Structures are given as C-alpha cells and as structure tokens.
Amino acid sequence: MSRRVLRLLLLTGWGLASSALGQTGPVEDLNALPASEIYQRACAACHGPDGRGYPGGEWRERTGLLTPPPDFTDPKFNSREPLADWVIVIRDGGRVLGLSPQMPSFGLVLAEAKIRELARYLKSFGNDARYPPGELNFHRGHRTTKAFPEDELLLISSYERTRSGGTVFRETLYYAHRLGPRYQWEVKGTPTFTTGEAVSGEVEVGLKWAVAYDLAQRWIFTVGLEPAFPVRSDEKWSATLYSTFGKALGDRWTLQSSLYLKWSPPEGAEGWTLRWSGVVHGIFTSARRGLFPALEWTVERGLHAGARTQVWLLPQVYAALSRRGHVALSVGPEIPVRRDPDVRFRIRAFLLWDYADGPFWVGW
Numbered sequence: 001m002s003r004r005v006l007r008l009l010l011l012t013g014w015g016l017a018s019s020a021l022g023q024t025g026p027v028e029d030l031n032a033l034p035a036s037e038i039y040q041r042a043c044a045a046c047h048g049p050d051g052r053g054y055p056g057g058e059w060r061e062r063t064g065l066l067t068p069p070p071d072f073t074d075p076k077f078n079s080r081e082p083l084a085d086w087v088i089v090i091r092d093g094g095r096v097l098g099l100s101p102q103m104p105s106f107g108l109v110l111a112e113a114k115i116r117e118l119a120r121y122l123k124s125f126g127n128d129a130r131y132p133p134g135e136l137n138f139h140r141g142h143r144t145t146k147a148f149p150e151d152e153l154l155l156i157s158s159y160e161r162t163r164s165g166g167t168v169f170r171e172t173l174y175y176a177h178r179l180g181p182r183y184q185w186e187v188k189g190t191p192t193f194t195t196g197e198a199v200s201g202e203v204e205v206g207l208k209w210a211v212a213y214d215l216a217q218r219w220i221f222t223v224g225l226e227p228a229f230p231v232r233s234d235e236k237w238s239a240t241l242y243s244t245f246g247k248a249l250g251d252r253w254t255l256q257s258s259l260y261l262k263w264s265p266p267e268g269a270e271g272w273t274l275r276w277s278g279v280v281h282g283i284f285t286s287a288r289r290g291l292f293p294a295l296e297w298t299v300e301r302g303l304h305a306g307a308r309t310q311v312w313l314l315p316q317v318y319a320a321l322s323r324r325g326h327v328a329l330s331v332g333p334e335i336p337v338r339r340d341p342d343v344r345f346r347i348r349a350f351l352l353w354d355y356a357d358g359p360f361w362v363g364w
C-alpha cells in the first residue's frame with residue numbers, strides 16, 4: 001500500500017481503525033498529535049466531525065455501522081458516563097463494556113496518557129456543569145436512597161418472618177426517571193402478602209433533587225420528598241422528607257447515607273419518625289461487571305415519648321451482571337441488632353435495570 005493511500009485512509013479515519021487491528025505498519029506517531037487532531041483522523045469517520053455521530057439517521061449511509069454512535073454533545077449522555085469507562089472503551093474496544101464491537105480498540109496505537117487526553121476531549125463536547133458526573137453514581141443499597149438522579153426500573157422483594165410464625169412478603173415495582181439536569185421523579189407500587197390476611201398495598205411517588213456535587217472531592221448531596229398512600233390497608237398516608245449524601249472513600253469504597261423524617265397523621269402520640277440509613281460498598285474491580293460486597297445499617301426512632309429505637313444491619317452483595325453493569329442483582333438478610341418484638345428476620349433482594357444504558361438483554 002503506498003504511503004499516499006495510507007495517509008488518505010488515515011485522513012478519513014478508517015486507517016487507524018484498521019491499523020489498530022495490525023494491518024498497517026508504522027506511519028506516523030499519532031501520540032505526537034493533539035487529541036483534537038487524533039479525533040478528526042481516527043474517530044470522526046464514525047463519530048462525526050462534531051462528535052454528534054451523524055444524527056437524524058444520517059449515520060446509516062455515512063458510516064455503515066449497525067449501532068448508532070452516541071451523541072457526545074448531549075450533556076445528559078456525556079455526563080453520566082465516567083471518564084474511566086471511556087478510557088477502557090477507547091483502549092480495549094466497545095466489546096469489553098458490552099457495547100458494539102464496531103467500536104475499535106486503540107490500545108495498540110495510542111499510549112494510555114493519550115487515550116485519557118482523548119477521553120477528556122470527548123468530555124469537553126458535552127460539558128455542562130449542571131449535570132452531575134457519572135463518577136458520583138454509586139451503587140444502590142436497600143434502605144438508603146441513591147444520591148444520583150437515575151433512569152432505573154427495579155423489582156424489589158422482601159420476605160419477612162414474624163415472631164408469631166407468620167410471613168410477610170412484599171413485592172415492589174419501582175420506576176425512576178430523570179428530569180432535566182438535576183431532578184428525578186419516581187413511582188413505587190407495593191402489594192403486601194401476609195399469612196392469613198387479605199392483600200394490602202401502598203403507592204409511593206417521589207421527587208428528588210441533586211442540590212450540589214463536587215467531582216474533585218467526589219461527593220454529591222440530594223434532597224427529596226416521598227408521599228405514600230395505602231391501598232386496601234388500615235395504614236395511614238405519610239410523607240417523608242429526606243436528604244442523601246454520597247461520597248467516595250478513597251479508590252475502594254463508596255458511602256451513601258440518608259436521613260429521613262416521616263410524618264403520618266398521628267394515632268395517639270405518634271406522628272413523626274426519624275430514620276438514618278447508610279451503606280458502604282467495596283469496589284475491588286475497575287470492570288463494570290462484578291461482585292461488590294456492602295454493609296448497610298438502619299436506625300429508626302419515633303419522635304414521641306416512650307418510642308423504641310430500632311437498629312438493623314443488612315450485609316449484602318451487589319452483583320453487576322451485565323458487562324455494561326446496567327443489570328444488577330442485590331441480596332442480603334436484614335438482621336435486627338436489638339431484639340425486634342415483631343420481626344425475626346427479613347431477606348431483601350432487588351433486580352435493577354438502568355434502562356438509559358440500553359435494553360435489558362443487550363450488553364451482556
């Protein structure tokens with residue numbers, strides 16, 4: 001292949017993709033070029049000269065790809081992807097994160113530092129500080145509210161053994177949807193099946209707002225409001241106001257901690273209840289798929305005279321199942337630290353699908 005043809009190929013971007021596959025000899029050290037130049041030569045053919053990926057269906061004729069390239073200028077998409085994931089994809093190709101294998105790997109042609117520079121350059125396409133970055137999207141616990149605004153669907157199960165020998169089984173369908181840069185609305189429906197009783201239930205709605213975050217310090221702070229309404233049950237309606245703080249503790253651990261204040265029309269002295277929950281996850285792999293051990297705690301107390309303090313511990317495993325990490329399962333027993341007069345123990349589980357990261361069955 002003549003040098004001219006090669007250079008032409010490089011200019012159109014396809015050259016590097018194929019040289020990444022080892023089909024061409026050394027031509028020019030791309031590592032000497034600035035990220036913007038590498039982008040135009042090696043990425044723009046598929047991702048578009050402006051990083052928008054030829055929107056409006058144009059990508060079909062232009063690129064011959066089977067999966068549309070993402071729009072890097074969309075701040076919602078751009079912000080929710082951690083920089084480290086993009087480094088992995090550029091270095092090792094789309095396949096490692098369950099993305100299209102047509103996204104080539106550049107680890108053989110580009111140095112790690114250059115790949116990071118490129119990833120940062122892509123981030124600059126859709127940079128908008130109103131959107132909290134995906135680095136602060138920490139794993140979810142069972143009792144603690146997630147601080148990051150999410151697009152998620154969850155199936156939450158809880159099986160409870162009571163001291164009187166009965167069982168209580170709850171099944172919650174939970175849908176959360178992001179709204180603008182910082183908000184999330186949600187709806188939860190929970191039927192409860194108790195031995196010897198008719199099915200009862202609860203419907204909860206909620207609004208969450210990510211008030212502030214700091215990427216350098218790696219924390220995010222969120223507040224929310226959740227009214228809950230009983231369905232075919234003698235429970236009262238209630239409203240819960242909460243705040244959640246999420247923080248990375250070094251490279252290996254993340255913490256989320258929520259404080260809840262619940263109000264329900266009083267029966268006698270009751271009315272207000274205060275609850276504090278927190279969860280620490282261990283992050284021992286840079287892959288999205290993996291097992292992440294966690295420990296969660298809950299301390300709850302009614303704010304009326306003579307109320308009891310309840311303390312629960314919930315050791316759990318968060319199993320990110322898909323390569324993209326967008327489908328995950330978490331299971332753990334919830335154990336009372338002080339003897340609970342009603343409940344012997346509880347087992348909680350949830351199946352999570354982050355639907356903004358793609359269909360349930362894609363990315364495995």
Ligand code: HEC
Pocket residue numbers: 013014017038039042043044045046047065067068069070081085086087089090094098099100102103104106118119122
């Ligand atoms: C042959 C076409 C092609 C080339 C060349 C290419 N990409 Fe891609 N890239 C894709 C496709 C297609 C996707 C979408 C994968 C998906 O969503 O399944 C993608 C996805 C990505 C993603 C992942 C976004 C996400 O969803 O997390 C990053 C980052 C990326 N490309 C960066 C680059 C960079 C940087 C270059 C140049 C060095 C480059 N790409 C060159 C086709 C290409």
